[in-house]
Amino acid sequence: MQVRELIQPLLLHKATGDLTTEIKGIQLDSRQVQRGDLFIALRGTKVDAHRFVEQAVAGGAAAVMVEESVALPEVPVIQVPDTRRAMAVVAAKFYGYPTKELKLIGVTGTNGKTTTTYLIEQLLRHKGVSTGVIGTIQTKIRGKTLPAKNTTPEAVELQKTFRMMRDEGCEYSVIEVSSHALDMGRTRGCQFHIGVFTNLTQDHLDYHGTMEKYREAKSLLFSQLGNAYSGQLENNPVAIFNADDEASRYFMNRTAAQVLTYGIDQPADVRAENIRFFSSGTSFTLKTYRGEVPVRLKLVGKFNVYNVLAAVSVALVEGMDLQQIRSGLSGIKGVTGRFEPVDLGQSFSVLVDYAHTPDSLENVLATIREFARGRVLCLVGCGGDRDRSKRPIMADIAVKYSDYAIFTSDNPRTEDPIAILDDMLTGVQSCPKERYAVISDRRQAIHEAVRKAEPEDVILIAGKGHETYQEINGVRHHFDDREVARDAIVSRLAK
Numbered sequence: 140m141q142v143r144e145l146i147q148p149l150l151l152h153k154a155t156g157d158l159t160t161e162i163k164g165i166q167l168d169s170r171q172v173q174r175g176d177l178f179i180a181l182r183g184t185k186v187d188a189h190r191f192v193e194q195a196v197a198g199g200a201a202a203v204m205v206e207e208s209v210a211l212p213e214v215p216v217i218q219v220p221d222t223r224r225a226m227a228v229v230a231a232k233f234y235g236y237p238t239k240e241l242k243l244i245g246v247t248g249t250n251g252k253t254t255t256t257y258l259i260e261q262l263l264r265h266k267g268v269s270t271g272v273i274g275t276i277q278t279k280i281r282g283k284t285l286p287a288k289n290t291t292p293e294a295v296e297l298q299k300t301f302r303m304m305r306d307e308g309c310e311y312s313v314i315e316v317s318s319h320a321l322d323m324g325r326t327r328g329c330q331f332h333i334g335v336f337t338n339l340t341q342d343h344l345d346y347h348g349t350m351e352k353y354r355e356a357k358s359l360l361f362s363q364l365g366n367a368y369s370g371q372l373e374n375n376p377v378a379i380f381n382a383d384d385e386a387s388r389y390f391m392n393r394t395a396a397q398v399l400t401y402g403i404d405q406p407a408d409v410r411a412e413n414i415r416f417f418s419s420g421t422s423f424t425l426k427t428y429r430g431e432v433p434v435r436l437k438l439v440g441k442f443n444v445y446n447v448l449a450a451v452s453v454a455l456v457e458g459m460d461l462q463q464i465r466s467g468l469s470g471i472k473g474v475t476g477r478f479e480p481v482d483l484g485q486s487f488s489v490l491v492d493y494a495h496t497p498d499s500l501e502n503v504l505a506t507i508r509e510f511a512r513g514r515v516l517c518l519v520g521c522g523g524d525r526d527r528s529k530r531p532i533m534a535d536i537a538v539k540y541s542d543y544a545i546f547t548s549d550n551p552r553t554e555d556p557i558a559i560l561d562d563m564l565t566g567v568q569s570c571p572k573e574r575y576a577v578i579s580d581r582r583q584a585i586h587e588a589v590r591k592a593e594p595e596d597v598i599l600i601a602g603k604g605h606e607t608y609q610e611i612n613g614v615r616h617h618f619d620d621r622e623v624a625r626d627a628i629v630s631r632l633a634k
């Protein structure tokens with residue numbers, strides 16, 4: 140595509156150089172530029188990429204997009220007021236507006252995004268349609284998987300992935316939409332067909348500052364629904380809300396889309412009643428505006444009933460009937476690293492879970508409490524360079540809901556692991572010391588939990604779920620809670 144065509148949708152820009160120059164790709168990282176790329180200079184949290192424009196051109200960039208005027212006579216220079224904003228517009232144009240050819244479903248909320256996207260994918264598969272998925276664990280395109288760096292990728296990668304999905308024959312794309320992505324405009328230029336809200340509780344205050352700003356970022360998915368290109372409702376979008384979460388009303392008042400609600404406690408269009416929990420699953424009556432049907436799931440916990448109701452709401456909007464939904468739900472599998480048992484036939488249970496927020500930790504521990512016949516042992520840490528204010532709250536929840544807590548390291552990133560643990564300990568000052576231990580080394584902590592377990596006890600290893608690394612001092616070392624738990628169980632069984 141020529142530069143002049145690429146920048147045609149940009150209202151405010153100054154362009155110099157030969158605008159018939161062909162652009163073969165878009166790149167944000169000067170170190171990865173390929174011949175013919177447009178290099179877009181973003182002002183990051185660590186560096187301002189304007190200082191890399193010359194390096195990008197030397198590496199083969201055919202044009203650059205910048206906010207400051209730069210003297211680069213050899214290539215076209217497009218100067219815009221905001222490269223981040225312009226990036227979303229040109230990325231959608233470059234890849235031919237792929238979300239107009241896909242049914243795009245966005246899921247946002249503090250917890251449950253990954254689980255809900257996977258449930259939606261599994262239900263849509265049952266309907267017989269092909270669905271691509273983008274989220275925290277990985278990107279999935281018709282059986283192929285690609286690694287994920289962010290929960291929601293930057294606009295260029297996002298649009299490129301949608302084009303790949305379309306080329307591979309996907310009809311739907313279901314994506315996790317993080318508050319960071321909404322705030323940074325990564326999803327501008329996406330035409331969403333459905334927006335789903337799971338819940339809003341504390342997280343990411345390091346980034347957003349206050350809960351109000353966090354909520355405001357999340358609301359963008361709904362206020363932008365249907366307005367991506369023309370300001371008109373092009374595709375009759377639907378917004379799906381959790382009626383039991385008070386933030387839903389705030390979002391409802393900000394969307395022009397049709398609204399559907401789901402819930403357990405409050406009146407809603409899609410509800411679960413007569414819920415019964417077992418250690419291996421859940422049953423309930425699914426009541427919808429299209430009738431009711433009994434449902435049995437292999438997932439445990441009230442929080443998963445919410446995730447299922449959100450996915451069922453999407454299935455209903457997409458025309459699936461209740462019998463199809465019911466049989467789809469009976470075959471549904473849990474998500475890797477979410478409530479995942481490590482079972483070598485030992486006399487106690489070990490569960491690995493991705494709970495890394497106060498609300499998710501509380502939900503998971505409350506669920507375990509309901510069926511645990513022995514003690515509950517909780518191993519938990521908090522990530523470095525992230526919301527510090529959640530640390531004491533999570534420690535407090537750990538001791539409140541378990542019989543014994545082991546505080547350990549999660550991903551310390553660039554922080555001192557001991558300082559993170561000290562922040563956590565401020566939350567348990569009034570708790571008797573014999574109720575918890577502090578073992579900074581995560582491997583040792585897992586071995587200690589397994590050594591301590593008695594028959595019927597349940598050990599929850601929280602925080603890292605599917606992650607296969609531990610990031611210490613900016614370096615990622617291989618670490619998988621499930622592998623370490625297995626080793627610990629094997630050595631205990633050998634004694």
Ligand SMILES: CC(=O)N[C@H]1[C@@H](OP(=O)(O)OP(=O)(O)OC[C@H]2O[C@@H](n3ccc(=O)[nH]c3=O)[C@H](O)[C@@H]2O)O[C@H](CO)[C@@H](O)[C@@H]1O[C@H](C)C(=O)N[C@@H](C)C(=O)N[C@H](CCC(=O)O)C(=O)O
Pocket residue numbers: 167168169170181182183184185186187188191288289290291292293317318319320
């Ligand atoms: C705060 C934030 O969002 N950071 C994102 C941002 O990184 P940054 O601002 O630190 O980038 P930087 O290192 O300062 O570099 C600025 C620019 O210079 C470029 N550069 C840099 C060096 C160089 O030699 N040449 C060069 O061109 C970089 O490619 C970049 O475009 O731009 C990067 C590239 O696009 C992102 O990968 C990175 O996400 C990091 C990994 C991150 O951790 N983000 C978190 C906060 C985040 O977005 N999380 C949410 C999930 C939250 C949740 O729901 O749990 C998510 O959606 O992932």
Ligand SMILES: Nc1ncnc2c1ncn2[C@@H]1O[C@H](COP(=O)(O)OP(=O)(O)OP(=O)(O)O)[C@@H](O)[C@H]1O
Pocket residue numbers: 248249250251252253254255275290315337338442443445446476477478492493494495498499500502503604
């Ligand atoms: N609806 C829910 N409400 C509260 N907690 C939940 C819910 N669903 C899942 N959880 C808990 O949150 C953890 C993370 O779940 P999931 O990965 O689905 O959320 P997420 O929103 O994608 O998280 P992230 O974006 O941070 O990766 C799970 O391991 C579980 O402990």
Ligand SMILES: N[C@H](CCC[C@H](N)C(=O)O)C(=O)O
Pocket residue numbers: 290495521522523525549550602603606
């Ligand atoms: N997307 C989340 C993941 C947190 C996972 C947890 N293991 C941690 O490292 O804090 C975040 O970036 O806050």
